[in-house]
Amino acid sequence: MKRNKEFANRLHALVPKFAYVPQEDRFLMNPGSLKYRFNVIGVGVNGQEHIQVTMLEGRCTIHGVYDPNPSSVEAARHLKAQFTSEPLMAYETLEAACNDPAVDGLIICTPNFTHLDVLKAAVQSGKHILLEKPMATNLRDAYEIWQMAQNYSRVLQIGLQYRYKPIYVEAIHEARERKSLGEIKTITILEHREPFLDKVKQWNKFSKYSGGTLVEKCCHYFDLFNLFAGSRPLNVYASGSQAVNFKSFEYGGEKSDILDNAFVIVEYANGIRANFNLCMFSPMVYEELVLCGDEGRLKASEGFNGQAHSQWGSYLEVICTPEKTSRVTTPSYPEAIENTGHNGATYYEHLRWIEAMDGQPTTAATPEEGFWSVVVGVAAEESVKRGEKVLVRELLEANGLGDLT
Ligand SMILES: NC(=O)c1ccc[n+]([C@@H]2O[C@H](COP(=O)([O-])OP(=O)(O)OC[C@H]3O[C@@H](n4cnc5c(N)ncnc54)[C@H](O)[C@@H]3O)[C@@H](O)[C@H]2O)c1
Numbered sequence: 001m002k003r004n005k006e007f008a009n010r011l012h013a014l015v016p017k018f019a020y021v022p023q024e025d026r027f028l029m030n031p032g033s034l035k036y037r038f039n040v041i042g043v044g045v046n047g048q049e050h051i052q053v054t055m056l057e058g059r060c061t062i063h064g065v066y067d068p069n070p071s072s073v074e075a076a077r078h079l080k081a082q083f084t085s086e087p088l089m090a091y092e093t094l095e096a097a098c099n100d101p102a103v104d105g106l107i108i109c110t111p112n113f114t115h116l117d118v119l120k121a122a123v124q125s126g127k128h129i130l131l132e133k134p135m136a137t138n139l140r141d142a143y144e145i146w147q148m149a150q151n152y153s154r155v156l157q158i159g160l161q162y163r164y165k166p167i168y169v170e171a172i173h174e175a176r177e178r179k180s181l182g183e184i185k186t187i188t189i190l191e192h193r194e195p196f197l198d199k200v201k202q203w204n205k206f207s208k209y210s211g212g213t214l215v216e217k218c219c220h221y222f223d224l225f226n227l228f229a230g231s232r233p234l235n236v237y238a239s240g241s242q243a244v245n246f247k248s249f250e251y252g253g254e255k256s257d258i259l260d261n262a263f264v265i266v267e268y269a270n271g272i273r274a275n276f277n278l279c280m281f282s283p284m285v286y287e288e289l290v291l292c293g294d295e296g297r298l299k300a301s302e303g304f305n306g307q308a309h310s311q312w313g314s315y316l317e318v319i320c321t322p323e324k325t326s327r328v329t330t331p332s333y334p335e336a337i338e339n340t341g342h343n344g345a346t347y348y349e350h351l352r353w354i355e356a357m358d359g360q361p362t363t364a365a366t367p368e369e370g371f372w373s374v375v376v377g378v379a380a381e382e383s384v385k386r387g388e389k390v391l392v393r394e395l396l397e398a399n400g401l402g403d404l405t
Contacts, residue, residue: 010058011336014083031058036128036357039089039097041118042110043067043076044200046132046159050107051076053340053347055083060105060354064089066097069200094118098125105155105357108132111203112210116141123152128357130349132159134219134377135370137211139399142374149367155356158370161342161349162220163227163363166331167289167300167314169348174298175228175291180318182295187228187274189221189289192282195245195260205246205256207381213259213280214238214384215377221276222266222376223369228291231270232405233372236379237389238264244281264380269405286312296320300331302343314343 012018013029021029038054040047043065051062065076065088073090080088091097098106098121105128108118115136122129135158136142149156162168174180196204196217203209210216226233240262249256264276286303300316317328333344340347352364365373375392383390393405 011056011334013058014056014336034059034061035354036060036104037063037102038105038107039063039091039100039103040065040076040107040109041067041094041097041122042108042114043072044069044109045197047072047107047109048075048079049341049346050109050130050350051079053350055080056336056340057347057350057354060350061086062088063103064091064097064100066091066094072200094121095124098122098127104128105130105353109159111199111201112137112216113203113208116145119145119148123148123156126154128155128353130157130159130353131367131370133223133365133370134211134215134374135367136374137209137215139375139378139396139401142371143399143401146367146371155353156367157349157353157356157362158365158367159346159349160220160223160365160370160373161345162224163365164345164348164352165302165314165343166333166338167287167302167316167343168224170316170329170331171289171291171298171300172227174316174318175293176230180296180320180324181291181293181298182321184228184272184291184293186292187225187272187290188277189224189274189287190277191218191221191287192277192279193285194283195280196258202249202251205249205251205258206254207257210258211374211377212381213278214240214262214264214380215374216258218262218264218276218278218380219370219373219377222380223365223373224289225266225274225276225376226369226372229266229268229270229272229274231268231272233266233376233379233392234269234405235389235391236264236266236376236383238262238380238383239387240264240278240380240384259381259384262380262384264376264383266376295324296326 077088107130109132240259245260246256260280262278266274284305288301291298302314319326337344337347352362356362379390
């Protein structure tokens, strides 16, 4: 059966009460023939999210995984089995997972400090690649990845998918396409959340493995800063500390050294100023964006606090000067998609990845954009250590990268 542009809801195919409809009778619920097969390298919490969105989306499948931790592989096996009876391939080596001719794309979700080495093996395959954020823990590795990508003939996308959260999709549209706010002058992002979760070998408690909190987690927000500013960061001033979390945490005889709160100010070449406020000892998961332009102000937020009396939905308001309309909206995706994690952003990142494989233009994060998100994060970590403003040009030169600004 051929499906053109009819309204189709692939998600219905996964609703148990429709399981009785034989495959040959599926039309609206038929995702079409299988497009691509992917292998996932590293199947902890994030790798599993990629498995879930791939299977939910339905046009592609997860062929296999490589992960040295048996319980991660077991979790991946269990997850795939919820969608299909086809067994999950578990590879013995990274090279075997990368080079299986049955597979079209590789999704790399290993800890941050392993990204460069894993990617070096992955590019030998010539397959499409989705590399998780932050692309690296330091500037030299991030730059090397960017340069590798420039000579790579297949898609190499970076997992900075927050730009596909509903509030940011709409904010980007208002600010950059619709230009509702006039010229943007200031950007504020706030993230208040719980501490970092447990990880396999607890790599995220140590800056040398994660790049530090402002690289590991906050590269998402610095990617958004860079997008909204549409300019290069000139300098970064940050103040932060490890005030509450993991102060007594030790692993393998080493003490945790990650920030749990910070204020970061970024000045851009075009005069736009951005500031970021992080607190990771809040009993909630909450993000807020405020953009101020010369013709209006946008405020958006999303999150949950786990308290029954006060659930927060996604919210976005645009308040304009009187000659324009103002509005309040509640941006969202279907519940089944939002529930896959990150308010559905990973699902939409996959759609963009598939489109890019099909040769279509994409809005997904490029290795160059991934690099600049790491630049702001590394500069912020450095500024906290030094207690002074860090000039991006000097930081790049000190890392042997010349003036890229
Ligand atoms: N885009 C996002 O919003 C988002 C969210 C969470 C995590 N991440 C990123 O995903 C990556 C993984 O994070 P996580 O939270 O899933 O961590 P995790 O510790 O839960 O999982 C990592 C997995 O990788 C495996 N692993 C370690 N070294 C490996 C190697 N060399 N080859 C293959 N597998 C290996 C571990 O055994 C583990 O199962 C990190 O880069 C993290 O920053 C991104």
